[in-house]
Amino acid sequence: MNKLLLLIFSIIFGNLLLAQSTVSGSFTYGGQTRTYQLYVPAIYNSNNAVPLVLNLHGYGSNNTQQMAYGDFKPIADTANFLILAPQGSLDQFSTAHWNANWATGVDDIGFLSALIDTVSANYSINQNRIYSTGMSNGGFMSFTLAGQLSNKITAVASVTGTMSILQIPANTVTIPMPIMQIHGTADATVDYNGDANFLSVDDVLNYWIGHNNCNITPVITQVPDINTADGCTAERYDYINGDNGAEVVHYKITPGAHTWPGAPFSIGVTNQDFDASVEIWKFFSKYEKQTLLSAVQKEVEHPTYKLIGENPSEGVFIINSNHSKNFDVTVYDITGKVVVSKSSQKNQTLIDLTSQKSGIYFCTFIGENHKVTLKLVRL
Secondary structure, eight states, X not given: OHHHHHHHHHHHHHHHHHHSEEEEEEEEETTEEEEEEEEEOTTOOTTSOEEEEEEEOOTTOOHHXXXXXXXXXXXXXXXXXXXXXXXXEEOTTSOEEOOSSSOSXXXXXXHHHHHHHHHHHHSOEEEEEEEEEEETHHHHHHHHHHHHOTTTOOEEEEESOOOBTTHHHHOOOOSOOOEEEEEETTOSSSOTTOOSSBOOHHHHHHXXXXXXXXXXXXXXXXXXOOOTTSSOEXXXXXXXXXXXXOOEEEEEEETOOSSOTTOSSOSSSOOOSSOHHHHHHHHHTTOOHHHHTTTOOXXXXXXXXXXXXXXXXXXXXXXXXXXXXXXXXEEEEXXXXXXXXXXXXXXXXXXXXXXXXXXXXXXXXXXXXXXXXXXXXXX
8 A cells, every 4th residue: 555655656756856857959940959957847738728938148248147147937837838948049159149130140039930830749838928028138139039030929028128220120010019128327337328330229219119109207116125135226217109009118227237126146237126027027917919910910912112313322212102092201310310200101212321421321111010121222
């Protein structure tokens, strides 16, 4: 009898161990062997489709470190979602990275898309609830997925990562995209105020506020300063009433460093008044893609925009279009600043950059369920 009880206990306990696990996997993509870790909580049951959260590491880090630093496992154990932590590839400096439109030649958008498909083929994933978050370079990559993999990604959250000057022109998203941005004002790695390569936090927020048609005046909440020894305080900015409920949320940490709030260990000034992982999941859990798509118009024939005349030019550009309906025209300089913004319903649009300095500009056309970007060179 005791042996039978022992056998039963071993079977039950063994099944529990198998149910709660971190699975390591790999497959070949783009001629490289790409690896990943997948955390499966004990309460997961293949009979029920569950959310999937991508957790992307920072530049020079790895997926194991990210799983510990930006830890979602205790949350997943009760909320019942899977955590996918892929490993970035090595750049020219032999450093692990994500190609967040950084022109390194690695197709990380394609890799992460294929990885989502791979996990979905082996686990029961709710395709309406796939999210991406990450630290630093992982945050940059999450914004890239928001802009260029919106058919799979429902919402994103970036911790200490903004957007490069190349990301806005590359964005093709035409549906509402909920965004959370967590950033310290004293971040010495990714400056809160931006630089020659990266947009400021305010510019990133304004871009997504405009994209989602949120209220431009935020609801500001002071995060209770429950840990006065952490050397910083935090405020939450909620930009609400976006299309189909898509909001933009910003946690501003003063004077926070390049760190993950609530992390189990500190590298510089780390806010301990809130847990970034908890707040990110609360934010993600509000959104399903089918709700965000509820008022999006049906697919239309993709229009063409063709530049005629010289490019480079002295500043006057003419674009022909076969699109007869109203569309918006926005021109960005290489820093992401808007220099032209107007609406058009003509088959021929004139862009006048004669008052702008020489350089590269990106002209974006947004119409009914489409977005097209052309590169303009002002001599």
